Amino acid sequence: MIFVKKVANVIPLVLMVVVHYQCTKEMEKAKTEQLADQSHLARIAAISLANGDLNDNNIKYFGRWDFSNSSKYVSKWGGAYIKVRFTGTTVKIMLGNKSNYYAKIDDGPWVSYKGVTGTVNLTPSPLDDGTHTLSVAQGKDNDYVFSFLGLVLDTGATTVAPPVGIDLVEWIGDSITAGYTDSQADVSDYAWVCSEAMGTEHTQIAYPGVCLVSGYTSFPGMDDGYFNLQSPNNTSSPPWDFSRYTAKLVVINLGTNDYRKSVPSSTFQNTMTNFLQDVRDKFPDAEIFVMRCFKYSSMASPITAAVKARQAAGDGKVIYINTSNWVTSSDYNSDGLHPSDAGNKKIANLLKPILSPYLSTATPFYLDHCDATTGWSSSNTLSVNTTDKKEGPGSLQSTGSSSTEFRKVFTTPVNTGASAATGSIQFWYYVSDVTKLSSTNQIEVGSGGVQDVKEYGWKIGPLVNGWNLITKPISAATITNGTPDLNAINWIRIYHSKTGSITTRLDDFRIIP
Template sequence: MRRRVLGFLVVVSTVLSAAVSAPAAQAAVGDGTPSDTNISFVGRWNRSSASAYVPYWAGAYLRVGFTGRTVKLKQRNTIQLWASIDGKAFTAFSGSGTINLTPTALAAGNHTLIVSYRQVAGSYTGDAVFQGLVLDSGATTFKAPARTRLVEFVGDSITAGTTSSQLAVTGYGFKTGERLGYDHTQIAIGGMCLAETADGCWAHETRYWMSSGGQAGSDQWDFSRYAADGVVINLGTNDRSHGVGSADFQAKYTNFLTRVRAKFPNAKLFALRTLIGRYASETQAAVRARNAAGDPNVFYVDTTGWLPSDGLSDSVHPNDKGHLAITDRLAPILAARLA
């Protein structure tokens, strides 16, 4: 499977959880600047600049509450994004400078916003940089209600939502998280493998640990930034095409589960059978190896029959109907295990 162009989206919806710590001299709480601690930045964001935060991987987003009737987004250069206000359907926006997310003014009162930028990857070179919100005169931000769980969805172009109508936002990971009311992030780039290969497949065994997956250098992610309650892994679709043998895949999957467990000691880990069935027995064997090693919170999820006959946009990638079908099957499993 080729590496596909994915996206960082901008989503407008509800709520916040992770706060940004900023020196007292920086912006005051409630003003909508990047260092406003009322804004929750979910996923892997580079926050080294107080004036511009950069999201990495697919499906990273910000969530915040705001007062007033309008909200605008300050962008540096052109980017595509998706926004959802007050839990309504995500709307696509594209542009640079100040982008008006409310061309029709809202009713006066409190509102919630989610923004997710299109992922900068493959041939897509948009400028996913959050520079702040513009609110009505006298309006402020506020913290949206905290979400009680956070789930990582680890994978390739399928997990990143490639070929679905709104990319990561219409991918099964984003949709499952929103349905359950959990925070969520898609650690995925098109074309990724689990295993490093001689022909250079980008691999999670080396890139999962990086802030940007190697797209913006090899800086390592600080896993203390958030603790995942669940990690859903959907890997192996691309490895077969890059010549990864069964025994090698199984050993590397077992090692990957072991290393993820070290980063998230209390998380439930879910290893999905790839949707086209590649390495199904090897994935299940890796889970059994971890269970035998004394880790009962690693689960194999059999996805056989999850996709309807018209649920693919090509031979591999789910369309919107396919991602919805996956969400319908996956969400109850996560809810039961993470309750």
């Protein structure tokens, strides 16, 4: 009897375990099905968000766009464009304003759609089924409004994120940079052509007739208008949010209209100097290039003076581009002022080798990696620091109070391939205590093998404790006892008078051609 009672007591327990096991299995099954449903819904949601409408994150926008209206996205600067990939055989674009648009599919040519609005078929002849790349830009003389409402794809087709360039170049200018009178506006002007050839994304913050200096036209000059969301003819424009993108390079081509409006040279120079400082404040790390006007040679003097003023203030990343004799009368349209399509291509081809070495994709030319003391000397204790460095396995380190920190004579002269007009030296320089540095300092690079012979020299400029990236345009250097041969550089020296013992380091000494 006792045994029977025990069995009777065990049976309910076994049944409870079986029921619990079955419930657990059912719950796990339900959970698995729920996760599968959620995954399926997520896939459906991802597809629905990749349908070409304004919520589609696969569409990438370049330029200054206003996204405040959920029914349309608008840009009011020329050269604004979108990029996206899509599946299927056809694509249409929905536009909210009448203007000139330019579309490029895959590796095809830019196709003009002039004076169009509404839903525009960009594939009147269907494409092969597959995944395609689409770019659409806008540009029309004095009317730079791109009102984008979305894309129309084939049934079941989706968008895909497009490849995007690592760097972005911001072009600042007037009608010449805006492609005024060109066959395809911004798309066929030098700024666009040069950017595309370098593989960068780009913005063209430019407007016909604009001066640098405000007060000489019916709309603001670029000293004010550049900093706004919309082009200068939109007088109530809100300011632009510069955190939206970061330019790797900024290229400025202004002064043509200032000359034509008789802006005094001194006023232009002062305004340009301040403008360069204001642009630097927005893009602290960008290389800023300032072009000489293609015409009106008298503007070259105040432009170069403004550049040198910024360089003297310690901004080594401001570089002057001398465009003298780049274009001739045959390179202009019939008005004699605006470059033709062929003239724009010519300018772009001349700009590309100047700008390309400053891009992230460029292969740097090292004058010295600064990873070993071989060939180097110092008036202080010289060593290699393998823990605090900017490139390679180490950095050179000088510790002491003597002025000569780093000096090297190359037994085999180095052909840098650099241009004195547009090249730069660049290196990392570490300082442990800037309060112990005096004003006597110099960077020297030359081909004479000793100091003060065929030598370029620069002041090091404002420094902070820690690492400083130093960039010095060759055009801003002083020259001592003969012009150095950039194809036979054999001398480097850095010295700094001190009031006490400090540590300095040197790394990644390169030449930008």
